[in-house]
Amino acid sequence: MRGYLASSIAVTCAAALAFPLALSTDAVAAPPAAESPTTDRATPDRPASDRTARARPETPSTSKTPAETAKSAKSAETAAGAAGAAAPALAPASAGSATDRSIPGSTQSLPLAPLTPPPSDRTLPPTSAPASTTQGLPRRDVRHFSLVGVVWDNPDTELQGRVQVRTRASGTAKWSVWQDVDTHNHEHAADPDTAERTSGRVRGSTAPLWVGDSDGVEVRVQAEADGRPEADGRAVAGDPLPRGLHIELIDPGVDPAAEPPPGQASGVDTPRGNVLSPEAAASSAVNADLAPLGATAIPALSQKQTEADLVATRGETAEAAGAKDKPGGSKDKPVVKDKPGTTGKTGTIGPGDAADTGADQRVKPYIGARPRIVTRRGWGADETLRERNFSYTKTVKAAFVHHTASGNNYRCAQAPSVIRSIYRYHVKSSGWRDIGYNFLIDKCGNIYEGRAGGVAKPVMGAHTLGFNTNSMGIAVLGSFGASNPPAAAVKAIAKLTAWKLGLFGANPKGKTYLKSGGGNLYRKGKNVRLNVISGHRDGFATECPGGRLYAKLGTARVTSARYQGR
Incomplete structure (x- = not known):
């Protein structure tokens, strides 16, 4: 039986101790980017909440799995050994090697002001709107960016209106x-x-929009008219904005080192030959039982x-499983209980699975x-942006499918x-602890953590x-209200859910109960x-994931169940 890694927290701590994680001189002493004279604020590393002089306290982790809260000396020794064994997989950094901070990115945050469209502009409906219902930003030269979004102070306030941008x-x-x-x-x-x-950091925000490499921007925001006509025939403006x-202008930074396409990759994707920051080491260590520390995939x-590893991980050898088929095997021998929170090459078993998973799942899991x-690390996350602690729920009973609504004008190589742009937008602009999604899938079917x-x-x-x-x-990644999702993306949804839901004993074609948080x-x-x-x-009145992608979920369920062997 494969040995167990005792706990993710212990692995993380041990990994941090295993590495003398010194940042390169460039990363530590790099001067801040020059402030563009045409921008009001450029915030490469400053949280959005600093704009309103609010502190950015570190939010403690919420519910942890039992394995992650275990702090016994034996667990720490086991994890330390595992992390220490993995340490040689990382090449030592040379004097000129890059670190994770070589992909810094930046955020330019520009305030919108009252704006009156010129009479010749007929692209917006005429309205008697006061300044509080029409705001924008005239054409402006800015530093390079590739993704845009609009944010505002109160996250409980909706922007009822229309937001438009054009870029150069x-x-x-x-x-x-x-x-x-x-x-x-x-x-x-x-x-x-x-x-x-x-x-106290969360702000209201639109969806992000990918516009590609740009250095000029123009913005207009108009409140939704309430439908009543004025005497001159123009619509009466609705609620104030x-x-x-x-307007948030996101530069994702330079691309990480190129890696071979999935079809050309052979074996385990090797770690990059540079020093891991403490935050990057922690992020990688929680996957250390699946791939070497610092691996890009x-x-x-x-x-x-996958099946064999899951059976072994759940505390039952192939011999014990086979004994159940012998006369008296299943009656004379007590059932071996699952070990919630244990990990193997396949993954972690949540604490709720021990009671829900039957003998068939243990012998030949679905x-x-x-x-x-x-x-x-493969997509180049700057791990210093997110909150340091990880937050866990008890199990995974369902998968919600979304589209990012960021547009389809990107190449798979981009x-x-x-993803780096969305990550920065979620954390720095919207005030979240990390990127919101657990997984992302591009139009070519590549799956990202x-x-x-x-x-x-x-x-x-x-x-x-x-x-x-x-x-x-x-x-x-994309918008699928009027565009069909690529078949490769739908297939990737099926593959990912067949594996991840299978870890927790969930049937992709089945139903489950979730308690609403409101x-x-x-x-x-x-x-x-x-x-x-x-x-x-299905959980909230919204257009997401777009009508065209939503219509494909039936296919994804059937395919996912078939991949599980159901």
Whole structure:
């Protein structure tokens, strides 16, 4: 039987001790980027809350799995040995080697002001709107950015209106057409009354929009008209716009070192030859039983490998499983209980699984082959942005599928940049503890680790307001209200859910009950029956994940169950 890694926290601590994690001179002493004279604020490393002079306290981790709260000396020794054994996999940093801070990125936050469209501009409906219902930013030269979004002070206030931007491609005089930004984004958030939601840092925000490399921007925001005509025929403006409107311009930073495409990768993706920061070491250590510390991707396993590893991880050898088929085997020998929180190459078993998983699942588990997953290090996460602690829920009973509503104008090679931008927007601009989704999928079907804490663990996300507990969130990069999702992305949803839900004994074609944390469809405390693979709109009145992607979820459920062997 494979040995168990005792706990994620112990592994993290041991990994940090195992490495003399000195940042390079460039990372420590690099001067701040020069302030552009055309921008009011450039915030490469400053939290959004600093704009309102609020402190940024560290939010403590919420519920932990039993294995993660274990602090026995034996556990620490076991983890230290595991981390120490993995340490040689990382090449020592040379004097000129890069560190994780070589992908810094930046955020420019510009205030919006009252704006009156010129009479010749007929792209917005005429209105008698006062200044409080029409704001914007005239054409402006700015530093490089690739993603935009609008934020405001109060996260409980919705922006009822229309947000449009146009941008200028870097190094050119070419301006884009006006593009709409999805304003209904508050349902992608931490649950009410949670530490993340009540931190004092969270702000209202639109969905992010990927615009590509740009160095000029123009913005206009108009409140929704209430439908009543004025005497001159113009529409009466509706509610005022939220206070504190800013346009956020996100530069994702340079791409991490190129890695071979999934089809050309062989074996385990090797770690990059540079020094891990303490935060990066912690983020990688929680996946250390799946791939070496510092790895850019967790390798795929075959169906047979995944099943065998899960059986071994759950505390039952193949011989013991086979004995159940012999006369008197299952009667004379007590059933070996699962060990909640234990880890193996396949992943972590949540504490709720021991009671829910039957003998058949232990002998031959219903689980799909583990897919290849690009780690946070693989897509270039700056681990100093997120909160240091990880937050966990008890188990994973359901998967909510989303689209990022960030547009489809990206190449698969740009997906890491898109994810880094969304990560920065969620943390620095919106005030979240980390990126909200547990996993992300690009149009080519590549799967990426989202919120830190371990891909096989029940990490608490901020993706489906009211239903983040005991669930996971999967976001497909793009907008799928009017566009069909790529078949590769739908297949990736099926592969990912077949594996991750299988770790927790969930049937992709089945139903489950989740308790609402509060939302616009279900009151707080109500037990709601949902599909194990649901769309965001099943838990909250929203367009997400877009009608075209939502229509494919039936196919994803059937395919996922088939991958599990059901």
